[in-house]
Amino acid sequence: xxxxxxxxxxxxxxxxxxxxxxxxxxxxxxxxxxxxxxxxxxxxxxxxxxxxxxxxxxxxxxxxxxxxxxxxxxxxxxxxxxxxxxxxxxxxxxxxxxxxxxxxxxxxxxxxxxxxxxxxxxxxxxxxxxxxxxxxxxxxxxxxxxxxxxxxxxxxxxxxxxxxxxxxxxxxxxxxxxxxxxxxxxxxxxxxxxxxxxxxxxxxxxxxxxxxxxxxxxxxxxxxxxxxxxxxxxxxxxxxxxxxxxxxxxxxxxxxxxxxxxxxxxxx
Amino acid sequence: xxxxxxxxxxxxxxxxxxxxxxxxxxxxxxxxxxxxxxxxxxxxxxxxxxxxxxxxxxxxxxxxxxxxxxxxxxxxxxxxxxxxxxxxxxxxxxxxxxxxxxxxxxxxxxxxxxxxxxxxxxxxxxxxxxxxxxxxxxxxxxxxxxxxxxxxxxxxxxxxxxxxxxxxxxxxxxxxxxxxxxxxxxxxxxxxxxxxxxxxxxxxxxxxxxxxxxxxxxxxxxxxxxxxxxxxxxxxxxxxxxxxxxxxxxxxxxxxxxxxxxxxxxxx
Numbered sequence: 001x002x003x004x005x006x007x008x009x010x011x012x013x014x015x016x017x018x019x020x021x022x023x024x025x026x027x028x029x030x031x032x033x034x035x036x037x038x039x040x041x042x043x044x045x046x047x048x049x050x051x052x053x054x055x056x057x058x059x060x061x062x063x064x065x066x067x068x069x070x071x072x073x074x075x076x077x078x079x080x081x082x083x084x085x086x087x088x089x090x091x092x093x094x095x096x097x098x099x100x101x102x103x104x105x106x107x108x109x110x111x112x113x114x115x116x117x118x119x120x121x122x123x124x125x126x127x128x129x130x131x132x133x134x135x136x137x138x139x140x141x142x143x144x145x146x147x148x149x150x151x152x153x154x155x156x157x158x159x160x161x162x163x164x165x166x167x168x169x170x171x172x173x174x175x176x177x178x179x180x181x182x183x184x185x186x187x188x189x190x191x192x193x194x195x196x197x198x199x200x201x202x203x204x205x206x207x208x209x210x211x212x213x214x215x216x217x218x219x220x221x222x223x224x225x226x227x228x229x230x231x232x233x234x235x236x237x238x239x240x241x242x243x244x245x246x247x248x249x250x251x252x253x254x255x256x257x258x259x260x261x262x263x264x265x266x267x268x
Numbered sequence: 269x270x271x272x273x274x275x276x277x278x279x280x281x282x283x284x285x286x287x288x289x290x291x292x293x294x295x296x297x298x299x300x301x302x303x304x305x306x307x308x309x310x311x312x313x314x315x316x317x318x319x320x321x322x323x324x325x326x327x328x329x330x331x332x333x334x335x336x337x338x339x340x341x342x343x344x345x346x347x348x349x350x351x352x353x354x355x356x357x358x359x360x361x362x363x364x365x366x367x368x369x370x371x372x373x374x375x376x377x378x379x380x381x382x383x384x385x386x387x388x389x390x391x392x393x394x395x396x397x398x399x400x401x402x403x404x405x406x407x408x409x410x411x412x413x414x415x416x417x418x419x420x421x422x423x424x425x426x427x428x429x430x431x432x433x434x435x436x437x438x439x440x441x442x443x444x445x446x447x448x449x450x451x452x453x454x455x456x457x458x459x460x461x462x463x464x465x466x467x468x469x470x471x472x473x474x475x476x477x478x479x480x481x482x483x484x485x486x487x488x489x490x491x492x493x494x495x496x497x498x499x500x501x502x503x504x505x506x507x508x509x510x511x512x513x514x515x516x517x518x519x520x521x522x523x524x525x526x527x528x529x530x531x532x533x534x535x536x
Binding site: 209 | 435475477511
C-alpha cells in the first residue's frame, strides 16, 4: 500500500515533482525540463500503474485516494494527500481530476522489440502537435495498432498533454524512435513490412487498394507539409484517403484513424 | 468593396458585435446571447463569404484587409480596421488570426431540403461538445458527406469554437434540426435512407457489413452515453467499428470519420 503523507504547505519540497506543471513540463525532453511523465486523473493513473511507467509518487485529494485504494494496494511509493486549494497552489492551476502520478522515463524501446511482434504500425514524420500525437495513440489502442515509430521532427509523446489526450494510451501502446531518418525504414522493410505513405495527393492510389501487405507500416506526416519527398521515395507506395474535391487535408490523427480502420474493418 | 472605417477607441459602439467574445458567445443559442455567427481568420472568413452566411461587418488589422482584398471586392459592409492591441481590448483576448467577420443566422434549413439531394448524412443525438461537432463538420466536408441532422440534446454548431474547429465547414456543409425525436427519423426512412446506429456494443454487426443501403444515415451519440435505446430501436441496424478488446470508446468525431470513410473508401 502507498504511504499516505499529508501535505498542508504548498511550498513543501516533497511535492516539487508536481510543481508549476504548466511551465515545468513545457519541454520535458530538454535538459532544463524535469523529464517526468505525469498521469492526471483516476483513469490515466490506473493506466500508468498497469504500464511500464512506474510512478515514484502520487499527489491528490482524499477522495481520489479512496477511489484508487484497490489499484494502489501493491504500490510502495508516497501518496501526498492534499486539499484541492493547496494542490492548485502546488500545480499552478486548479486540477479537476484531483490526482496526479509522476514517473521517471524508462529506457526507450528499440524499434526491433516492437516490430518483432507487430503486424500494423504507424510511422510519424514531423508530427509536432501534442494533441495529434495523443489522439493517435488513443486511436491506435482502440483499433489494435501494435506500435508507433517516430521519425524526424516529432513532438514528445510523453509530454503531459499528449498523455492526457491519449487517455493514458501513450503509456501502453509501445513506441520507439528511428534515429537515422529515413534510412532506418530498412528496419521495417527487412522484417517484411509494406511501407505505405499517406498523402492527400490525388494521383496517389486509394488506401483501400494500396494496402496489400500482411504487415503494414503507415507513414504519416504533419497536417500541412505532409511527408517529405525523400521519405515517400523510401516507401513502397503512395496512398490517399479519397476526399471530396476542394476540401483541405484531414487532421493527421483522423487520417491515421481511417488508415487503422482500413486494417480492421472486417473481422479476419 | 467594403467600407473601411478606422477604429482607435476600443469602446466604440460600432464594434459591439465583436466585443468580449469569450463571454458573449457562450450561449449564442439563448436569448441572452447575440446570436451572431463569428468567423475567425482569413481562411474561415473566406469560407463565410462563400456561404449562405452573409457577414454584416468585419473587424481586423490592416494586413488582413489586404489579404482579403480580392474576396471583399463585391462585399458591401463595413470593415473596421484596427490595430492588434486595440482589437485585443475589444475582443477580450489577443487574436492571432487578426480578422473576424460577424453574420446573422439565416433561416434554418428544413431536413427535407438537405435529404432530397443527399446520399450520406450523419444524424447526431446528445453530442454536446463543440469541438467534436466542429471536427465532425470538417470530416464531413473532407469525405463528401451531404449534411448533418441534429436530434435531441446537441450543442449549437454555430458556436464560435465549433466554427473554428470545423475550419469554417459548418458554414458550408448543410445542417438541420429534427424537431420531434426520434419520430422525425421517419423523414429519412420515407426517403429510402438506411438508418444505421453506431455503437461500441460488441454484439453489433461490423460497420462494413452493416452498411448496405444506397442512401445511408449514420446515427451517432455522445462519447460515453452513446445513442439512447429508443433511438437505436428506431433505426434499421446496429453497427460497430471493430475495436481492440479492453479499450474504451473512440472519440465521436473519429468514429464518425471512420463511418464516413467506409462510404468512400473505394471509388464508385
